[in-house]
Amino acid sequence: MKLKSKLILTTVFVAATLSLVAQSQNKDAKSNDKAKAKTKPKPKPIPVYLGKSDKDGGVISKNMFDSLLLQGLTSRDSAGREHKVTSFIINYGERNLYEDSVGNFMVITDYLAESLQGDTLSTFLKGNITERSKPGDTCYFEQIYVQAPEGYAAQGKSMKFVLTK
Numbered sequence: 001m002k003l004k005s006k007l008i009l010t011t012v013f014v015a016a017t018l019s020l021v022a023q024s025q026n027k028d029a030k031s032n033d034k035a036k037a038k039t040k041p042k043p044k045p046i047p048v049y050l051g052k053s054d055k056d057g058g059v060i061s062k063n064m065f066d067s068l069l070l071q072g073l074t075s076r077d078s079a080g081r082e083h084k085v086t087s088f089i090i091n092y093g094e095r096n097l098y099e100d101s102v103g104n105f106m107v108i109t110d111y112l113a114e115s116l117q118g119d120t121l122s123t124f125l126k127g128n129i130t131e132r133s134k135p136g137d138t139c140y141f142e143q144i145y146v147q148a149p150e151g152y153a154a155q156g157k158s159m160k161f162v163l164t165k
Contacts, residue, residue, distance in 0.1 A: 043154065043155075045144075045154070045155045045156055045157040045158075046075055046076075046077055046083055046146050046148075046154050046155070046156050046157065047075065047076065047077065047078075047156070047157050048073055048074070048075045048085065048088075048141070048144050048146065048156040048157050048158075048159060049073070049074050049075065049076075050065075050068045050069065050071075050073065050141075050159065050161065051067070051068030051069070051070075051071030051072065051073075051074065052068075052071055052074055053068055055068060055161075056157065056159050057159040057160050057161060058160075058161065058162070059161075059162050059164050060161050060162070060163060060164065061163070061164055061165065062133055062134060062135055062163045062164070062165065065133060065139070065161060065163055066129075066130040066133060069121065069126070069129065069130065069139075070121075070126060070130065071120075072085070072118075072119040072120035072121070073085045073088060073119045073120075073141065073144065073156075074119070075144075075146045075156055077148075081148070081149055082149070083146040083147060083148050083149070083154070083156075084119070084146060084147045085118070085119035085144060085145070085146050085156065086117070086118070086119075086145045086146060086147050086153070087115070087116065087117050087118070087143075087144070087145050088115075088116055088119075088141055088142070088143060088144040088145070088156070089113065089114070089115045089116070089141070089142045089143045089144075090112075090113065090114055090116065090121065090125070090139065090140070090141055091111060091112070091113045091139070091140040091142065092111065092112045092113075092129060092137065092138075092139050092140075093109045093110070093111050093137060093138040093139070093140075094109065094110045094111075094112070094132060094133075094134075094137050095107055095108075095109050095134075095136040095137055096108055096109070096110055109138075112129075115143075133163055134163065135163050135164050135165045136162075136163065137162075137163045138160065138161065138162050138163070139160070139161045139163070140158070140159070140160050140161075141158060141159040141160075142158045143155075143158075144156030144157070144158065144159075
């Protein structure tokens with residue numbers, strides 16, 4: 001009799017445990033489905049261009065880069081509507097040749113980074129970068145924010161330029 005009651009209790013306990021596990025897995029599956037349904041696709045960044053051109057990155061000649069850089073950044077969406085660039089970060093990597101204490105030459109990149117408001121560089125940067133730029137340098141424009149004609153703010157697409165002759 002004692003063995004029979006232990007067997008019945010064990011069977012009831014195992015059945016209850018399996019039932020709770022199955023319910024828990026059902027709830028997890030439902031919550032995952034809800035989480036997937038709630039997440040919205042991330043909006044695409046608005047295209048941004050260097051100066052009043054269609055250059056949004058890649059290899060560019062030093063002279064063209066200098067002239068377009070002085071014009072600032074412009075932005076327009078796929079429909080051609082102009083957006084106002086409100087802020088951005090510029091990272092400029094200048095390749096330089098250095099000599100160590102024993103006369104070995106080393107190419108080392110010096111970096112300059114600045115956060116700017118508006119769509120143009122500061123007067124200091126305009127003069128410095130255009131004077132010092134040379135083939136082999138790299139310029140990144142990141143964390144670009146634009147304002148649409150309707151008034152809402154959006155993120156602009158980052159750009160990377162590599163200077164050539």
